[in-house]
Amino acid sequence: MPPNRFNGFTDYGVGIGLRIPHYQHILSRRPVVDWFEIISENYMVDGGRPLEILNQILEQYRVIQHGVSMYFGSAEPLNREHLKRLKTLVRRTGTRWLSDHLCWGSVDGRYTHDLLPMPYTWEAVEVTAQKIRQVQDFVEVPVVVENVSSYTEFHVSEMTEWEFLTEVVERADCGILLDVNNIYVSSKNHSFDPFTYVNFVPTHRVAQIHIAGHSKFEKYILDTHDHPVLPAVWRLYARAIERCGPTATLLEWDDNIPTFDEVHAEALKATKFLKTASEASSESMATAGYPTLVREADGVGGIVSGVDQ
Amino acid sequence: MSARPPETPACPTLIREADRVGEGGNLLDIQRRMAAAVMHPLTRAETMPRRRRDGASNRAEAEAIIRPNDRLTSFERLEIYNRQYWFRLYGCFEEDFPGLQAILGRVQFDALMRAYLADCPSQSFTLRNLGSRLESWLGEHPEYIQPHVTLALDMVRLEWAHIEVFDSEEKPRLSAKNLAAVNENSTLSLQPYLRLLALSYPVEDLLLQVRNEDGSSTSSTNNASAARKRKHVRHFAALQPKPIWLAVHRLDNTVWYKPIAQEEFRLLSSLCNGQTLGQAIEAAFTDSPLSEDQRAAFLQEAFASWSMLAWFTQPPRSRGAGESHA
Numbered sequence: 149m150p151p152n153r154f155n156g157f158t159d160y161g162v163g164i165g166l167r168i169p170h171y172q173h174i175l176s177r178r179p180v181v182d183w184f185e186i187i188s189e190n191y192m193v194d195g196g197r198p199l200e201i202l203n204q205i206l207e208q209y210r211v212i213q214h215g216v217s218m219y220f221g222s223a224e225p226l227n228r229e230h231l232k233r234l235k236t237l238v239r240r241t242g243t244r245w246l247s248d249h250l251c252w253g254s255v256d257g258r259y260t261h262d263l264l265p266m267p268y269t270w271e272a273v274e275v276t277a278q279k280i281r282q283v284q285d286f287v288e289v290p291v292v293v294e295n296v297s298s299y300t301e302f303h304v305s306e307m308t309e310w311e312f313l314t315e316v317v318e319r320a321d322c323g324i325l326l327d328v329n330n331i332y333v334s335s336k337n338h339s340f341d342p343f344t345y346v347n348f349v350p351t352h353r354v355a356q357i358h359i360a361g362h363s364k365f366e367k368y369i370l371d372t373h374d375h376p377v378l379p380a381v382w383r384l385y386a387r388a389i390e391r392c393g394p395t396a397t398l399l400e401w402d403d404n405i406p407t408f409d410e411v412h413a414e415a416l417k418a419t420k421f422l423k424t425a426s427e428a429s430s431e432s433m434a435t436a437g438y439p440t441l442v443r444e445a446d447g448v449g450g451i452v453s454g455v456d457q
Numbered sequence: 458m459s460a461r462p463p464e465t466p467a468c469p470t471l472i473r474e475a476d477r478v479g480e481g482g483n484l485l486d487i488q489r490r491m492a493a494a495v496m497h498p499l500t501r502a503e504t505m506p507r508r509r510r511d512g513a514s515n516r517a518e519a520e521a522i523i524r525p526n527d528r529l530t531s532f533e534r535l536e537i538y539n540r541q542y543w544f545r546l547y548g549c550f551e552e553d554f555p556g557l558q559a560i561l562g563r564v565q566f567d568a569l570m571r572a573y574l575a576d577c578p579s580q581s582f583t584l585r586n587l588g589s590r591l592e593s594w595l596g597e598h599p600e601y602i603q604p605h606v607t608l609a610l611d612m613v614r615l616e617w618a619h620i621e622v623f624d625s626e627e628k629p630r631l632s633a634k635n636l637a638a639v640n641e642n643s644t645l646s647l648q649p650y651l652r653l654l655a656l657s658y659p660v661e662d663l664l665l666q667v668r669n670e671d672g673s674s675t676s677s678t679n680n681a682s683a684a685r686k687r688k689h690v691r692h693f694a695a696l697q698p699k700p701i702w703l704a705v706h707r708l709d710n711t712v713w714y715k716p717i718a719q720e721e722f723r724l725l726s727s728l729c730n731g732q733t734l735g736q737a738i739e740a741a742f743t744d745s746p747l748s749e750d751q752r753a754a755f756l757q758e759a760f761a762s763w764s765m766l767a768w769f770t771q772p773p774r775s776r777g778a779g780e781s782h783a
Contacts, residue, residue: 189583194626195650197710217582223485230582255488259579260495260542264488271484300534301524302487339526367528368537 154290154323155355156244160396162422163212164415166205167401173408175204181412183210185398186241188248189217192233202240211241212356212396214325215248217259218283220293221266221276222252226283235287245290245355247325248283250276250313265298268305268312277319284322292323292355297333297362297371309334310348323355326392328384329371329400333362336369342384351392359385359418360400374403376414386421394426490522495538498575503543505536546574549584553620554591555671556612556664559686560605560694569601585624588617605694611656615664615714618652618705622712625650630767641735645728646770652705653717653726657698661714663689708766720745721759725768 151157161182166174173179184205191202205211218230238246251263266272284291295313307315317324326349328342335342359382361375377385377399389395399415494515500506505515516532523531550570551558558566577590592613595602602609626649639645666689670682702722704715717725720741727737742752763769 192583193585193624196622196624196627196707198624200710221484223488227582252488254582255485255492257580258492258496259582260492260538261545261579261584262495262538262542264491264495264538267484267487269484275484299529299537300531301526302522303524304487304522305524337526367533370537 152323152352152355154245154292154353155396156290158244158396159394160210160212160244160356162415162418163396163398164411165214165398165400165402166211167405169405170408170411171201175201177408178208179408179412181209183212183396183398185212185214188213188215188234188237188246191240192230192237199240206241211243212398213237213241213243213246214294215246216263217253217261218248219253220248220250220279220283221272222254222279223275224255224257226279227254231283231286238287238289243289245292245323246283246287247292247294247356249296250293250316251296263296265296265300265302266312267302268307268309270306270315273312273315273319276316280316280320280322284320290323290355291320292325292353293317293320294325294327294358295330295334297327297330297337297369299337299368299370301338308340309338310345314348314350317350317353322353324349324353325356325358326354326388326395327358327360328388329358329360329362329377329381332378332381332384333369333371343387346384346388346391349388349391354388354392354395356396356398357385357388357392358398358400359415372403373400377417382417382421385418389421389425392425393429394422397422487522490518491535491538494518494535495542496578497539498571499540499543503540505532505539543574546579546584546587549587550574553588554613554616556616556660556667557609559663559667560609560612560690561602562687565601569595572598572601585620588613588620592617607698608658608660608694611654611658611660612664614654614656615660615703615705618654619664619712622650622652622705622707625707627707628770631764631769631771635771636764636769639734641733641738643734644731644772645734646772647725647729648706648768648770650707651725651729651768653722653729654703654705655722656701656703658693658696659701660693661703661716663693665714706766706768718755718759720747720755724759725763 151159163183163185164181166184166186174181186202186205191198193199202211213234215234218226218234234246249263251266253260253262253264266276280291280293293313293316295309298309305312313324316322326346328346331342331345334340335345359377360371360373361377362381363370363372363375385397389397397415397418399411399418401411401414405411493509494505497506497509497515507516508514515535519531519535523535525531525534547570550573551566554566557569561569573591573594574587577594579587581587581589592610595610595613599606628646628648631645667686670686670689673682700719702717702719704717704721704725706713706715723743724737724741727740728734732740738756745752747755
């Protein structure tokens with residue numbers, strides 16, 4: 149079921165990324181938004197405006213942390229300073245889960261600040277899973293890993309990306325942030341069927357889903373997060389929701405950012421898919437005689453009704 | 458699931474099997490090789506160079522680790538990451554140092570940026586620290602800021618201080634009771650967000666003008682804005698250098714530039730270095746033209762101002778008994 153141990157047994161609905169151009173609108177208008185996703189690194193600071201804004205957001209909204217530089221797949225050890233700052237922020241936000249990418253990006257203490265693709269090898273599975281476990285133990289909240297979009301493949305790869313993802317999350321016992329836009333982008337760049345990927349993912353580990361826009365170039369697709377979600381990605385999302393059930397969904401829009409209302413409206417297009425999945429899920433559970441969960445936003449969290457068996 | 462061999466590349470390659478990274482590879486080796494390619498400087502045309510500075514072939518290296526597809530060669534696939542890396546760093550660096558860019562102009566700034574980022578790649582998980590080594594690097598490479606070496610260095614100091622002040626810690630201010638108990642043997646702690654700069658040019662005025670131009674310009678007014686920036690720079694570069702002291706601080710989460718007197722600079726710097734108040738005052742007035750009466754009034758006014766700005770903070774709790782600390 150969508151509320152699972154990897155997302156703190158929550159049902160968060162549809163959120164959007166908290167971005168600087170929207171600060172003023174959000175703090176002055178207080179729009180109704182299910183939740184915001186923050187880039188952890190932007191708030192892993194000691195003081196000043198970033199934390200002041202975050203505190204104001206936290207007074208009104210639920211916030212989930214999303215990182216971009218933990219680099220679970222880097223061969224070098226974890227950065228202790230990074231971990232300490234991350235844990236401090238986790239305590240501040242009360243994030244119910246913590247996401248970062250299934251990638252690497254640093255080596256020998258030098259950072260590329262990019263989400264570089266993994267070679268899909270068994271060695272990489274072991275290294276990555278071990279580091280995810282270390283992070284999870286340290287921060288004491290569920291860790292979920294996001295599949296990245298990529299433009300290269302390695303000769304040494306011994307399995308497909310979806311097999312690699314599955315092997316890592318099973319060994320790390322962590323959740324998945326399934327980015328269906330990234331799957332679509334990579335499928336075009338590497339010529340695979342994106343539905344094969346979505347159909348393979350262990351649904352019981354999917355804690356959250358990302359949707360976003362991308363840009364098409366002559367010979368490849370770039371994950372630019374500067375467009376509305378394209379129809380092909382919505383179709384992939386529909387399939388993911390069909391398999392996973394109603395899952396916390398977030399729209400990423402990081403460049404050429406339009407007004408808050410435009411971004412939010414685009415994100416809310418996901419609602420119809422979630423509603424359909426929710427109805428199907430309720431019917432399925434009622435038939436099976438399971439209790440049902442309600443969203444925290446409805447005012448009462450947890451199990452509220454059961455069906456006599 | 459069982460491991461399976463890599464799919465046959467859709468596009469045949471010329472590389473010999475023996476040149477490839479071995480079966481299963483070595484994660485650290487692959488990451489080092491890819492990072493070396495990704496972080497290698499681009500050509501002037503912003504493409505990945507065929508040959509690296511050490512003479513190694515990027516094409517051969519790409520073919521050794523990257524699988525081609527039916528549209529892109531190994532080199533072209535690796536080049537996507539090489540370009541992304543540099544464009545990301547360029548964007549961040551330009552955003553952090555608009556004042557330096559205004560002083561040097563586009564071409565000279567680009568040359569500096571490429572050289573600095575190649576010599577000093579990021580060693581932090583956050584891009585916030587990208588420019589942390591710029592001042593010291595320029596000390597070893599003044600050729601990149603000729604003929605405005607002093608003006609440019611002043612600007613770099615100010616722009617880096619701005620970055621640090623923006624998100625540094627704010628500690629609780631010193632209570633009135635503790636402040637009243639201060640004596641010449643006291644040591645005083647200052648806010649972590651306070652930076653003290655000794656400059657030769659009023660670069661804070663130039664930076665504010667540059668930021669105003671950047672904030673007001675649109676694509677249709679970019680040329681006019683750039684011309685005004687050049688005019689501002691010419692004006693400041695023509696000034697006679699003279700000692701200027703500046704406190705960069707934060708108030709209501711906004712960064713401020715506060716001109717201060719030399720005596721204030723010396724006193725605050727001494728306190729920052731852990732000297733007692735008595736020692737700091739002595740340092741402040743060494744060679745000062747102020748009379749004794751003027752010094753008393755000066756201190757009263759300065760401390761009132763600094764207290765109002767909450768620059769003094771509560772002492773750390775761990776200090777040992779017997780030490781005098783306000």
